[in-house]
Amino acid sequence: MGSLDSLSCKVPQDQLFNYLKDIGDGSIGKETPDCSVTKYYHDDSINLVSTIDFFYPLVEDPYLQGRIGCANVLSDIYAMGTARVDHMLMVLAVSLDMDAKEREVITREMIRGFNDTAEEAGTAITGGQSILNPWPIIGGVANTVVKKDEFLVPNRAQVGDVIVLTKPLGTQIAVNLKEWKSKNNDKYKKALKLRIVTSDDVEEINKVAIHSMGKLNKNAAGLVNKYKSGACTDVTGFGILGHLENLAEAQSSDGLELRINKLPVLKNSDKIEESIMNFNLVKGYSAETSGGLMAFLKEKDVKDFQNELEVKYGEKSWVIGEVRERKEGNKATIAKDVEVIYADSVFC
């Protein structure tokens, strides 16, 4: 399977808003940017939380691609602080560019990866839709019906909250670097020549990225609920600052600066990006696939949250920022002297 720049396959946010301007009042997704939330007709303490996401393959191994496709959809539900997903519907496009045998092997592996991950998440695939398409597609729908206290509306961030991130940034860089290596293109050759990366580095960073993208945010979601996080989102297509901006807009309080002062990234991804790519990683706009949860916690809960994630589940997390007071309006920012730190792994 080939891979594509994540940025090239998603309709840009501003274009999309333009396409959507004829419908509704523009409020779709403002209050709960990660999922759609609808009250049950007969009892408004029960809510239907839903999401859909799909994309083109990013990694060579179809099993791992299925895994990433599934973890990525589930992550939107986990960002709502609920660890239980009632069911999934699978979205699949089978490539017309393959012969029948290759198509069968790759599609079955992709489905197996998706299904294993759904099982690991404790949910089940109960339906779906599949088409033939020039390009393969993998993804799906995740639905869950939950009580009021089983999920989080991410609008209660407060001055003093600490921001924790559960996966490092840089997946887009790792995926593209690997693709460029396989094509041995000019930019990759330049990076080798400048001694920014070695061939082994490419494999290493790609391996960590695949681990990261395939990791479920389920355990983190349970803790987001347990510690009554005031706001939470997952970091995906709009980059960490893009998603933080969505959260800034969603807050019910006014006068908040959601400020990032530390950026955990895949090893050397900042240097690679700076020299041969243009994804604005350190500016906060590099797209991620199946990124981590970015959770707002009371300062007193941060240690417990991080310890529990580490000791109980073997998962790393990073304190990356805080909520500060500002005069008026809410704003998402990255500190000028933001500290970039390297993450070698997503597991402890």
Added chain:
Amino acid sequence: MGSLDSLSCKVPQDQLFNYLKDIGDGSIGKETPDCSVTKYYHDDSINLVSTIDFFYPLVEDPYLQGRIGCANVLSDIYAMGTARVDHMLMVLAVSLDMDAKEREVITREMIRGFNDTAEEAGTAITGGQSILNPWPIIGGVANTVVKKDEFLVPNRAQVGDVIVLTKPLGTQIAVNLKEWKSKNNDKYKKALKLRIVTSDDVEEINKVAIHSMGKLNKNAAGLVNKYKSGACTDVTGFGILGHLENLAEAQSSDGLELRINKLPVLKNSDKIEESIMNFNLVKGYSAETSGGLMAFLKEKDVKDFQNELEVKYGEKSWVIGEVRERKEGNKATIAKDVEVIYADSVFC
């Protein structure tokens, strides 16, 4: 927008089963072939009913295409005998083959058609996913949370039940014929030469097909629930007999012949199909898009069902068959002397 043979864009059912054989126990979709049904975690009298469907454009007008895409998704929920849909998520692929202006105009029209139809259905689009793709795609997800008595598990067909269909067959034929006319291809020329159709006929049959595909099955769904239909499905990609076979398999009783003895089709679609296509319309396997509901009713309720649909909502319906006894096993059949009748319209 171009159009494609419906059959060429859907993964064939046998291939799909092959791809899926590594996962689950093969029971997905057997009991409720149109939707996924999952019980609410805290109260199993409440059910989450979900479906997803999307496809490539079939008609030239993007507004009408959006309308058909929406009616088609909703139809799966309506086939469960529930007229209330809590929310929809839109699935959209924007064609890479257009320039920016054309892409914007067409995409906005498609979204507008989809949204107007969702509003007409009394539901709302609360989210979605959009990508750039070589081919445009339109469709979506429909979700609804319902009590036990608000939907139908289609497994209670009984000997003596009468089968009613709410839209005529032949949409695939009409859509392809129109496409062939626009290309002025050899098959279309042959049909003209053989005097099977005139140029005006093509427009007329296509117009009725578009009305039919864009019509919501919502009113029929309400009556399916009201008259406690023992089984119901909507006629789409597998053709009327394919869907009847799925129902035969879903029944809890044994020894049922689900028998069709009348086929309402778009005017002349049987002759067109017979002479220049090979879609097996009269054999029951021609794919439909956004087809009608096929509902099993007690004989005593048939007149009331049809009258109410006609008088209250101005919608036609046809008695097409019955349930007969057979020795063992369930079977879906079409009578050898099946009567083909022409439908000029879907509205009275």
